[in-house]
Amino acid sequence: MNALTLLFERQSMGKLAWPEPTAAQIETLYRAALRAPDHGALTPWRLIEIRGENALGQLGDLLAEAERADTPDVDARRSEATRAKALRAPLVIAVVAAIKPGQPKIPNSEQLLSAGCAAHAILLAAHAQHLGAMWRTGPYAYHSVVHKGLGLGEHDVLVGFVYVGQPAGRTRDLTPRPLEDFVESWPSA
Template identity: 45%
Template structure:
């Protein structure tokens, strides 16, 4: 593995504050290609992705607003506006959808994990290209009206709202973790 690939893996951080412009078509394609290299038991390709910019972000905001009003009909105008503005936090948003397929050796959870790995690959690719990205979900990812509005089938679920753009300001420092706190040899030697 190249030093650049290891650097991207070791230094990637979530970047919640994002500005435009959106990644250019070449950068987007590099992220898409990275997603499709995710580990995938039985080559099911149990994913699909909705890519949103401009009017797509506004339409998603309207959908978020409908879902919020369905849950809380007396929602304040400020809260409704904030909810509708959530997709506008980045110039590009990718909705990662896990598509469960019947398979005797690959349960749904493994298919969700494969889709999650595809999202992780896109995060790393974005970082390697100098972009910023953050993986978000929250209650709206599971809301029936959002799922319906995005055209999800019964066998599908949202795994991530992946926000992508350029970092607004300095990236936060990468926390230095001690691998010994998380990795243990097994069986333990005495």
């Protein structure tokens, strides 16, 4: 696929199906992530691979536990729906910004952006391989129960879960947006 076509046409796919991406496809996702721009070569990200029924089920349990921590009387049906969210795709990659604090020239915000670029690279590499992918946070990506369960440290920030699988939904027609709506010249005339 032409690189610009990929950049222009990537889109999220919420409906994802099995089979699991192959080992070679998954490796390609990680290799793309590793090319994220990275000031000072800090590699300020970690990728946590969650795949297979058991691991995805455990992620679902964690999401349900986070919900229960906030809403102890949550009903069983709702709890099961929350749990099922983790099983929407055969592969979930938790993208974590592994912030190295105290870098004189590389503020935490830059490191967070690098991790975001790594997540975007995964989306692009998925699309390039005709896989579907979607970056999600949902209500529990910022929850301490989830952070603890995934083993996040004090300086880790969960930037999101990238769900990956076989595209199983409809694609959208992407209408180009007028550039003048968000590109301006400086100084203004």
